[in-house]
Amino acid sequence: MEERYKISDPRVLKVVAHPLRVRLLGLLRGDGPATASELGRKVGESSGSTSYHLRELFKYGFIEEDADQRDGRERRWRARHRYTSWDAAELSASVEGREALRIMHLRQAEMVGRVMEEYDQADWPEEWADVSGMSDHLLTLPPAALREFNDRAEELLRDLAARHAGDPAARKVHVWLGALPRAAKEASPEEES
Template identity: 50%
Template sequence: MKSVRRVADPQTLKALAHPLRVRLLGSLRTDGPQTASELGRRFDESSGSTSYHLRVLAAHDFIEEDPEQPNARDRRWRARHDYTAWRNRDFDDDPVGSEAARFMRRRQLDNVVAATERFESERAEWGPDWDDASGHSDYAVRLRPEAAAELRRRFKELVDSYADDTATSEDAEIVRIYLAAFPVRDTRY
């Protein structure tokens, strides 16, 4: 089972809700332990900038120093959790938390669009197997709130089980999977 960092404190969510910090944490989760210099090169930032933002993430327990440091000179960081989760309503009465949650939701949506556009531009390079395995689906179904919550929980379990089963396969790639579940009243969209 993948580890989840549940955030209920507005200041903690605000600490994460920074464009570079979100990218740094995502890279540590996806690509494994890295130094501030490596991350700086990856994101075209100075190592001083990435070092500062890594310390902020560490202060809020999103990351930690990697216990398997390659040498005494470079400090390598790793993610402490596989996912971050929060409940939007926990921040409704706090302007700082509410804005941070709004930023994070928008960031998730931006990631979906960017990943889709990137795949479309590279589609021919991936070959027919990945082309057939990729895509978008949308379903419009009537559900009660508890059923929608259960669907999201079971979806996460299913994704985790596939990731655990195929993580070490030679032909395995990082696959971005997004799930959005929310009620709509206007079905024209």
């Protein structure tokens, strides 16, 4: 599996930003190869619907057929990349790009909400419950500091994943990084000066 699929065309970002497609791609990345029927059962859709959306993901290079694990009559699909990325500055240069970014950000927020709704601390031992959750920070930073934060966080996550590969206590975990400037209408007078 390749590391990253970098999108520069807003039309391609819109393709993957479709609510069902983003879920299907996430399942293929997180759970491995699957058929349209298997994915349909997981997301509560018909295999016809999932087949259509899988073909769209294939058409734009997000997934590929897993020929090693053919399942009789039905194709097994696998993700081609671990991550999808894009240059927000480049995409935001056009109206279509800004719209694609807005849609993708909303899909990402929906996914965070879905995962948080499904999480029940009672299902996990104390050591997991103690480190799970989200935090919210409101800081005053320039864009360069946010870039540094994102770069260092990505580096730390890669390092931690490599160091703990094979650890029997390790589980797949969702880790989100997000930062947006606070809208001026929400800022207090002290922040605006």
